[in-house]
Amino acid sequence: MAEEILKVEHLNKFYGDWQALHDINFSINKGEVVTLLGPSGSGKSTLIRTLNGLEPFRDGKLYFHGKEIEQDQKNWQELRQKIGMVFQSYDLFPNLTVMDNILLAPVKVQGRDKEEVKKEALELLDRVELRNHADSYPRELSGGQKQRIAIVRALAMHPELMLFDEVTASLDPEMVRGVLQIIKELSDRDHMTMIIVTHEMNFAAKIADRVLFLEGGKILEETPGKQFFEKPQTSRAAEFLNSMEF
Numbered sequence: 001m002a003e004e005i006l007k008v009e010h011l012n013k014f015y016g017d018w019q020a021l022h023d024i025n026f027s028i029n030k031g032e033v034v035t036l037l038g039p040s041g042s043g044k045s046t047l048i049r050t051l052n053g054l055e056p057f058r059d060g061k062l063y064f065h066g067k068e069i070e071q072d073q074k075n076w077q078e079l080r081q082k083i084g085m086v087f088q089s090y091d092l093f094p095n096l097t098v099m100d101n102i103l104l105a106p107v108k109v110q111g112r113d114k115e116e117v118k119k120e121a122l123e124l125l126d127r128v129e130l131r132n133h134a135d136s137y138p139r140e141l142s143g144g145q146k147q148r149i150a151i152v153r154a155l156a157m158h159p160e161l162m163l164f165d166e167v168t169a170s171l172d173p174e175m176v177r178g179v180l181q182i183i184k185e186l187s188d189r190d191h192m193t194m195i196i197v198t199h200e201m202n203f204a205a206k207i208a209d210r211v212l213f214l215e216g217g218k219i220l221e222e223t224p225g226k227q228f229f230e231k232p233q234t235s236r237a238a239e240f241l242n243s244m245e246f
């Protein structure tokens with residue numbers, strides 16, 4: 001039986017008087033990859049930030065493993081240990097080395113043994129081919145390298161769900177592939193449950209089990225990945241794919 005990780009029911013989100021998300025409903029099962037697509041301003045980042053407690057919502061319900069998430073800070077602090085997020089900007093602490101950036105939350109927040117986390121961090125760094133940069137500072141790394149570290153830092157928390165919001169959008173083209181490859185491997189090898197916002201359509205077509213297509217803060221369609229890229233259900237999504245020259 002599929003194990004449901006996250007479920008969203010009738011979620012409405014406002015910025016002041018203006019409604020940014022309209023009646024959002026979907027769920028994601030363990031090991032699934034859901035991709036959020038849609039034009040600029042359609043609400044992709046707003047939705048993904050809401051799923052991590054970074055944006056409050058007005059009504060509707062969120063469930064994690066079937067348990068309703070109360071909207072209070074303490075709750076979200078706990079939950080954020082299980083929901084990893086990587087943004088477009090890397091948000092590494094500039095005054096800490098790569099290793100200390102990775103160790104910080106597992107040791108300070110989760111109270112795990114430093115040596116044990118360090119060993120795991122080195123294995124993860126190996127995986128993203130940056131083990132020799134463990135003692136570097138973020139300023140000494142390229143954008144692509146920083147983004148790979150940001151992914152490792154999130155993984156070191158042992159998340160059950162990973163959220164990615166346009167993690168390659170600010171990278172030079174030659175850096176993009178390496179980062180996408182790591183995310184693809186997380187799906188293929190680790191069966192990581194992921195919600196991904198991306199403008200890289202070829203990547204989305206390869207990785208998405210399901211696509212949610214958003215416009216104007218609404219889910220216009222929810223379609224299996226393969227089908228979405230071959231024959232989307234709405235003309236609006238077809239137009240969008242054409243505009244992306246996919």
Ligand SMILES: Nc1ncnc2c1ncn2[C@@H]1O[C@H](COP(=O)(O)OP(=O)(O)OP(=O)(O)O)[C@@H](O)[C@H]1O
Pocket residue numbers: 015020038039040041042043044045046047
């Ligand atoms: N903090 C905020 N306050 C007010 N309005 C906001 C805020 N953040 C986003 N919005 C508005 O909400 C809408 C959705 O924005 P959002 O950033 O979620 O879009 P997006 O789909 O991620 O777009 P993009 O592809 O450009 O990243 C936009 O109209 C935006 O102007």
Ligand SMILES: [Mg+2]
Pocket residue numbers: 044045046166
């Ligand atoms: Mg966005």
